[in-house]
Amino acid sequence: MTANTEVGTDLDKAVALLRAGELVAIPTETVYGLAGNALAEAAVTRIFRVKDRPTFDPLIVHLARWEQATDYVDHIPAPAQRLAAAFLPGPLTLLLPRRDCIPDLVTAGSPRVAVRVPAHPLTQALLARLDFPLAAPSANPFGYISPTTPAHVVRQLGGKIPYVLDGGPARVGVESTIVGFDGERAIVLRKGGIAIEAIEAALGQPVAVQEHSTSNPAAPGMLASHYAPRVRIVVGDDLTALAARFADRQVGVLAFQRPLPGIDEARQQVLSPTGDLAESAQRFFAALRQLDEMNLDLILAEWLPEIGLGRAINDRLRRAAAE
Numbered sequence: 001m002t003a004n005t006e007v008g009t010d011l012d013k014a015v016a017l018l019r020a021g022e023l024v025a026i027p028t029e030t031v032y033g034l035a036g037n038a039l040a041e042a043a044v045t046r047i048f049r050v051k052d053r054p055t056f057d058p059l060i061v062h063l064a065r066w067e068q069a070t071d072y073v074d075h076i077p078a079p080a081q082r083l084a085a086a087f088l089p090g091p092l093t094l095l096l097p098r099r100d101c102i103p104d105l106v107t108a109g110s111p112r113v114a115v116r117v118p119a120h121p122l123t124q125a126l127l128a129r130l131d132f133p134l135a136a137p138s139a140n141p142f143g144y145i146s147p148t149t150p151a152h153v154v155r156q157l158g159g160k161i162p163y164v165l166d167g168g169p170a171r172v173g174v175e176s177t178i179v180g181f182d183g184e185r186a187i188v189l190r191k192g193g194i195a196i197e198a199i200e201a202a203l204g205q206p207v208a209v210q211e212h213s214t215s216n217p218a219a220p221g222m223l224a225s226h227y228a229p230r231v232r233i234v235v236g237d238d239l240t241a242l243a244a245r246f247a248d249r250q251v252g253v254l255a256f257q258r259p260l261p262g263i264d265e266a267r268q269q270v271l272s273p274t275g276d277l278a279e280s281a282q283r284f285f286a287a288l289r290q291l292d293e294m295n296l297d298l299i300l301a302e303w304l305p306e307i308g309l310g311r312a313i314n315d316r317l318r319r320a321a322a323e
């Protein structure tokens with residue numbers, strides 16, 4: 001489609017390309033997105049094609065400001081308003097009843113549209129200069145590890161898009177938390193950059209979490225086997241036991257706080273020596289990707305504490321390990 005993919009910080013260039021219906025990879029605080037004009041079917045079609053993504057998997061619509069949401073959705077339940085006030089701009093996506101101006105292709109025919117206001121300053125500036133919102137899935141081929149740096153995007157989509165807007169490494173590192181509403185009741189549909197505990201604190205009550213399966217995805221595309229590395233990954237509570245079980249194999253290790261004794265540290269990635277879950281989230285996809293590119297037989301990973309951002313990381317580990 002495009003011979004060369006350029007990387008830079010030229011907002012004028014990004015604006016011009018997007019106005020012309022082209023795609024631009026954009027930095028967000030969660031992961032890099034593959035962005036196009038959400039109101040132009042041709043651009044949206046191009047997103048699906050470049051990602052090799054099935055059209056039954058809908059796209060998130062990115063806005064400069066939460067106040068613009070009423071242009072695209074026709075009802076905002078009280079808890080959605082409360083979550084928006086607490087967390088936007090930020091790594092939270094709200095699933096709301098859509099208006100007709102949103103193309104069917106964006107929502108895969110669903111009456112609800114996913115709306116997000118990203119916090120990254122460069123993308124904030126970009127959105128502020130456009131008179132249309134940006135549809136943007138993560139900028140990776142469908143089903144593969146999400147990109148958290150421009151280099152990740154270029155490695156996977158190089159030659160297929162004209163421009164990557166360089167906003168440095170993503171600060172949060174896992175995708176936005178997606179919250180839907182059953183009437184006035186909030187339901188977490190994807191664990192992500194805003195911890196469930198924080199959502200509960202903002203709402204002043206416990207929130208339901210809907211788990212997904214391949215046979216019955218709660219939202220299409222939130223499939224069991226997602227974020228998959230090419231190399232097989234096995235996750236457990238005890239890395240020592242896992243290493244013993246696969247002693248005859250060339251393994252890599254994705255560890256939480258310390259490397260596993262007895263295995264070459266060149267084949268290990270440690271997420272956070274201090275046990276910081278935000279730091280772990282920030283490093284997670286890059287670490288998984290690095291191991292995946294090492295020609296190993298197998299990646300051994302350990303579960304993180306099932307609290308805060310640990311829950312979002314464990315969710316991605318579970319999906320990466322799903323056959």
Ligand code: TXA
Pocket residue numbers: 028030031032033034057058059060091093095106107108110112113114116118136137138139174175176178219220221222
């Ligand atoms: O942090 C993020 O959310 C990143 C950055 C780039 O914004 N975006 C992202 O997009 O993760 P994507 O396409 O990789 O994941 C979006 C998820 C998919 O699982 C999709 O099925 C779901 O959101 N989704 C989007 N629109 C939906 C809709 N109308 N109804 C149900 N699920 C929807």
Ligand code: MG
Pocket residue numbers: 137138146
């Ligand atoms: Mg994705």
